[in-house]
Amino acid sequence: MSETYDPAAFPPLAVTVDLVLMTVASGDLAVLLQRRGEAPHKGVHALPGGFVGVAESLDDAAKRILADKAGLSDAWLEQLYSFGDPARDPRMRIVTIAYFALLPADELAAALPGRDDLMLAPIDAIPKLAFDHDAIVDHAVTRLRGKLDYSPIAFALLPQRFTLRALQDVHEAILGIQLNKPAFRRRMLDKGWIEGTGEREAGGAFRPAELFRVKS
Amino acid sequence: MSETYDPAAFPPLAVTVDLVLMTVASGDLAVLLQRRGEAPHKGVHALPGGFVGVAESLDDAAKRILADKAGLSDAWLEQLYSFGDPARDPRMRIVTIAYFALLPADELAAALPGRDDLMLAPIDAIPKLAFDHDAIVDHAVTRLRGKLDYSPIAFALLPQRFTLRALQDVHEAILGIQLNKPAFRRRMLDKGWIEGTGEREAGGAFRPAELFRVKS
């Protein structure tokens, strides 16, 4: 920090925020991609992102980009990692702060109609992405899997009221493995994150499951 | 990513790397601080840091800054978190990518003589720091504690050959609690990270402990 602070002395360098917006839809963990409308990588899928404003914090930039795509909402949003390889963008030096966001499938689905550029890709069938976005998605999936059982992160993928079965489905989709029902049930209840509402699931055939909610 | 890429269009914005270099010295987890030689916060302690070069990756910048302070070495180095509040630096907009580094106490001690600006502060007695560096240090300590038992991170604080007692001392200093000896011993051996060398500690009174090393 011994350098001077003459603004003109700084080489052109930009900071962006890229968003790994994930959801669990029809049993699969999926990520939101946006087809690029211009060079480089025109027509190739990439993560949604944008420049950080001069008077905007990194978190605020991530929230703004999320709102652009999915109509704000109260998504889970957390900083993931920063990528700054000098060659990651062919045009100029761009450092990107990657964020990852989680949204229930229905809320995300509501934002998709009329947006031909947006697409939801299952994690096992992601096309080749622009820039280093493949690596960013890998980081996000690893982080999500790693935090799943010590953090109440999965609830961000469910509606406010949910059954334990639905919670287990989300966990299984994220981890890609089957889980034991009684063990899962007890683990979740023991963690103290959720409480029963006394209400029951409606509309199903067979015995209705109790609806739970996250404790406040 | 729909903006243009005219370099002149970018507001002055800088990217720095700040380093939380930690070690365990005489039973305490400590962090390396540098007294600032100029405004703002002149004379106040801050984390060592520097600007990211135009053709330099973030990791390379962190390595360079580490080498400036501690004579490169093979320290553990990992990206921590990025801080970009618009008001975090009064002079201009600076986004910083924080890294944390671990070094054995003796290697770090070798770099201190003759550097009046550098100081090693125990984690429980850190002076008020410049900018938002307090928050950065908090992040680093939390990360270190969290990773301690699922990652071979503690070995970066020990010499190549070490006793199990020394390893336990490092864990206790980081966590700030006492650990049970037999349980700790077995946990460490079960993880499969280390192996005995057959050699014994020299110079001590009483029974000499076996020296272990990290498996390759």
Next chain:
DNA sequence: CCAAAAGTGTTGGTTTTACACCCATGG
């Protein structure tokens, strides 16, 4: 009363913790 899924009790195995003990060395 049957099918299907919700929810629970019980068992058995694994892991972790704590305590006590034995071992090795220098003085």
Next chain:
DNA sequence: CCATGGGTGTAAAACCAACACTTTTGG
């Protein structure tokens, strides 16, 4: 042969996973 810390055996406790069973609903 004593003091001290290194190292290990054992038993109690806690934890976890699997299975089987009971419960509840719609048809």
